[in-house]
Amino acid sequence: MAQKVIFDTDPGQDDAVAILTALASPDEIELLGIVTVAGNIPLDLTTRNALKLVELAGRPEVPVYPGCTKPFGRSLVTAEHVHGESGLDGPDLPEPVTKPKETHGVDFLIETVRAHEPGAIRLLCLGPLTNVALAFAKAPDIAKRLKDIVLMGGGYFEGGNITPTAEFNIYVDPEAASAVFRSGAAITVLPLDVTHFMRSTKERIEAFRALGNRSGEAVAAMLSFSERFDVEKYNWEGAPLHDPCVTAFVLKPELFKTRHVNVEIETGSPLTRGMTVVDYWGVTDRDKNAVWVRSGDSDGFFQLLTERIGRLP
Numbered sequence: 001m002a003q004k005v006i007f008d009t010d011p012g013q014d015d016a017v018a019i020l021t022a023l024a025s026p027d028e029i030e031l032l033g034i035v036t037v038a039g040n041i042p043l044d045l046t047t048r049n050a051l052k053l054v055e056l057a058g059r060p061e062v063p064v065y066p067g068c069t070k071p072f073g074r075s076l077v078t079a080e081h082v083h084g085e086s087g088l089d090g091p092d093l094p095e096p097v098t099k100p101k102e103t104h105g106v107d108f109l110i111e112t113v114r115a116h117e118p119g120a121i122r123l124l125c126l127g128p129l130t131n132v133a134l135a136f137a138k139a140p141d142i143a144k145r146l147k148d149i150v151l152m153g154g155g156y157f158e159g160g161n162i163t164p165t166a167e168f169n170i171y172v173d174p175e176a177a178s179a180v181f182r183s184g185a186a187i188t189v190l191p192l193d194v195t196h197f198m199r200s201t202k203e204r205i206e207a208f209r210a211l212g213n214r215s216g217e218a219v220a221a222m223l224s225f226s227e228r229f230d231v232e233k234y235n236w237e238g239a240p241l242h243d244p245c246v247t248a249f250v251l252k253p254e255l256f257k258t259r260h261v262n263v264e265i266e267t268g269s270p271l272t273r274g275m276t277v278v279d280y281w282g283v284t285d286r287d288k289n290a291v292w293v294r295s296g297d298s299d300g301f302f303q304l305l306t307e308r309i310g311r312l313p
Contacts, residue, residue: 001011001031002026002027002029003029003122003147004030004032004116004120004121004260005022005030005032005089005123005124005250006031006032006033006034006109006112006121006122006123006130007018007019007022007030007031007034007035007037007068007124007125007126008035008036008037008041008109008123008124008129009034009035009036009037009046009050009124009125009127010037010039010041010046010087010126010127010142011036011040011046011049011053011085011088011126012039012040012041012046012083012085012087012088012127012129012243013090013124013222013223013225013226013243014038014126014226014241014242014243015049015127015243016049016053016088016173016218016219016222017036017219017222017241017243017244017269017305017309018126018243018244018245018246018309019053019054019070019126019247019249020053020056020215020312021115021169021244021247021248021304021305021309023053023054023057023059023062023312024057024308024309024311024312025247025251025311026113026206026219028250028251029247029251029263031059031062031125032112032121033062033065033108033112033157034050034054034062034064034065035064035065035109036064036065036066036067036100036102036129037064037067037068037105037109037127037128037130037131038070038071038076038078038130039078039079039128039168039169039172040070040079040080040082040087040127040168041078041079041086042069042070042076043066043067043068043085044066045086045087046087046127047064047066047100047171048096049086049087049088050100050135050245051064051096051100051300052093052094052095053096053100054098055094055096055097056214056215056312056313057215057313058219058312058313059149060097063101063108063192064098064099064100064101064107065100065101065103065104065105066101067104067106068106068130069128070130070171070174071130071172071175072133072134072173072176072203073130074135074172074173077168077171078186079150079162079270082226083108083226088222089225089226090218090222090223090224090225090226091218091222092169092220092221093218098181100223100247105135106131106135106138107145109132109135109142110135110138110139110142113128113139113142113146114142114145116145118144118145119145119146119147121145121149122146122147122148122232123146123148123149123150123195124150124151124246124247124250125150125152125153125246126151126152126169126243127169127172127252128169128170128172128173128176128177129153129173129176129177129179129180130152130173130275131174132176132180133175133177133179134176134181136179136180136183136185136272137179140183141276143184143185144181144184144185146185146186146313147186148185148187148188148239149180149185149186149187149188150187150190150249151169151187151188151189151190152169152189152190152195152242152246153169153170153177153189154169154170154191154192154263154278155165155167155191155192156191156193156197156276156280156292157193157222158192158196159192160192160274161246162274163206163272163273163274165248165266165272165274166272166275167191167192167274167275169263169311170182170274170275170276171273174265174267174274175267176272177192177265178264178265178267179263179264181264181289181290182229186257187263187278187289187291188249188258188290188291188293189263189291189292190249191253191276191292191293191294192240192242193293193294193295194245194293194294194295194296195240195241195242195245196234197240197295197296197298198240198241198242198244198245198296198298198301198302199236199238199241199298200223200235200238200239200240201237202237202238202305204238205223205224207219207223207302207306208219208305208306208309210221211306211309211310213310213312214312214313215309215313216238216312218307219309223239224312225279244301244305245296245301248296248305249293249297249305251304251308252300252304255297255300255301255304256293256294256295256296256297257294257296258291258293258294259280259291259292259294259297260288260290260291260292261279261280261282261290261291261292262279262284262286262287262288263277263280263289263290264277286301
């Protein structure tokens with residue numbers, strides 16, 4: 001039976017690959033909706049990009065709900081320097097015909113989780129956690145009605161990618177992240193510790209292009225664009241492919257190695273704002289509130305993504 005899933009996302013090329021992979025996997029993933037959030041780019045663009053993606057995948061029936069326009073009590077930090085002005089620079093995707101839903105994304109989250117049996121829905125988070133924290137503030141009961149949250153964010157062994165200590169998704173709205181990690185929801189984290197080793201080398205990008213479909217061409221163009229920033233930054237052969245780790249974990253958790261840990265979010269220090277403070281070695285008595293993904297099979301990861309993208313138009 002397919003797992004019932006909601007994406008909370010700020011597309012973003014890597015978000016796009018995560019969403020397309022899910023859309024290509026209807027036997028395993030029943031996508032109830034996509035909620036957008038401001039993050040990589042402002043909300044109007046993340047929403048437009050989500051609509052482009054469902055149309056590219058031939059799945060325009062999947063509803064898209066705009067969420068929050070800015071973080072809790074902070075100015076929005078965006079990442080056009082990585083993703084381009086559109087957030088999906090690289091491919092030439094047509095403007096979407098499909099329209100977003102009028103219901104606010106936070107209200108959709110609350111209503112949908114309450115409408116299903118406890119444990120029925122997995123929430124897959126690819127951006128700042130603003131929508132999720134607001135939903136939990138308005139409806140605290142839904143945190144434990146979710147099956148779990150699987151999110152891309154944070155880093156421990158690999159440090160940060162927007163500051164020396166903070167990963168972008170957590171840094172943008174650390175107060176929201178802190179609220180989510182303290183909510184009592186079951187949480188699995190795909191941090192930089194694993195995503196930094198899922199690198200989109202030229203060979204792996206060309207494998208998408210060689211699929212010969214529109215979606216494969218678009219993914220290759222997206223990754224070729226975003227790669228230029230990270231390759232220069234890290235001096236690696238290939239750029240890290242972050243957000244698709246979330247979808248891959250849902251489809252094939254056996255690709256990854258995990259540990260149950262405590263995670264706290266630094267919100268006070270200007271030096272370490274957004275840091276995920278992970279008690280990886282169990283040196284405190286703090287409650288273990290998250291499953292931390294430490295490593296994964298990069299070849300198996302890219303084989304999975306390529307095979308699934310090959311199913312799309």
